[in-house]
Amino acid sequence: MIIDVLGDSITAGCGASSPDKNFVSLLRKKLGCTVNNYGVGGTRIARQRAMHYEYGNDHDFIERLPMMDKSADFVFVFGGTNDYAHGDAPVGDIDDNDEYTFYGALNIIVKYVRENIKNAKLCFLLPTHRLVEKYPFGENGCKKGGCEPLIDYVNAIKAVCARHGLDHIDLYGGGFTVTEENKNEYTSDGLHPNDKGHEFIADKVAEYVRKNS
Structure with missing residues (x-):
């Protein structure tokens, strides 16, 4: 069995005390299979119209789709928190099909996986909670035109999954909360x-794979 995981810094392993303790490495151990890690820190699902002051051309998820193993049995897409925090693409509308809105980028990802990784079961992971989920103007004020709350991005992923008949793993509603008081717990x-x-996260994904293998 082969699993592809496309994501941002969380998928890359940021926050874990060592590479073998990030959720992708843990998945390999729990399932005993090949798990390809396509996580790049700071990246977003949607494409930037202008270079970000810190991340520049951040190699968005769409740009990296062709790098993925096309023989995969499962494809997991885990992003959205960076689109919320510092992406310049609007959430957009569910009928969008261009890479410069969040909805549009999601639809492009679905289309690409279905056409190019044909044997894979595609599943999205909803963003986890974070300490600040309602930045008025994005992280460090980088969204001059205002910022939709994180829940709008969560709901967009859920809506796209519903439209295309895809599963999602709810790490938002069914995950851990993050407050000032408990932020060090998870x-x-x-x-x-x-x-x-x-x-x-690894336990949630492993449970899904076992149920759908």
Whole structure:
């Protein structure tokens, strides 16, 4: 069995105390199979219209789709938190099909996987909670035109999954909460999971794979 995981810094392993404790590495151990990690820190699902002051051309998810193993049995897509925090693409509308809105980028990902990784079961992971979920103008004020709350991105992923008949793993409604008081329980910094948080995510994904294999 082969699993592809496309994501951002959380998928790359940020917050884990060592590479073998990030959720992708844990998946390999739990399932005993090949799990390809396509996580790149700072990246977003949707494409930027202008370079970000910190991340520049951040190699968005769509740009990286062709790098993925086309013989995969499962494809997991785990993103959205960076689109919320510092992406310049609007959430958009569910009928969008261009890479410069969040909805449009999601639809492109679905189309690509269905056409190019034909034997894979595609599943989205909803963003985990984070300490600040309602930035008025994005992280560090980078969204001058205002910022939709994280829940809007969560709901967009759910809506796209519903439209295309796809599953999602609810790490938002069914995951851990993050507050100032408990932020160190599951995260290292209020966003990136610590070892306990990565274990939580790995268990959720492993459970899904076992049920759908």
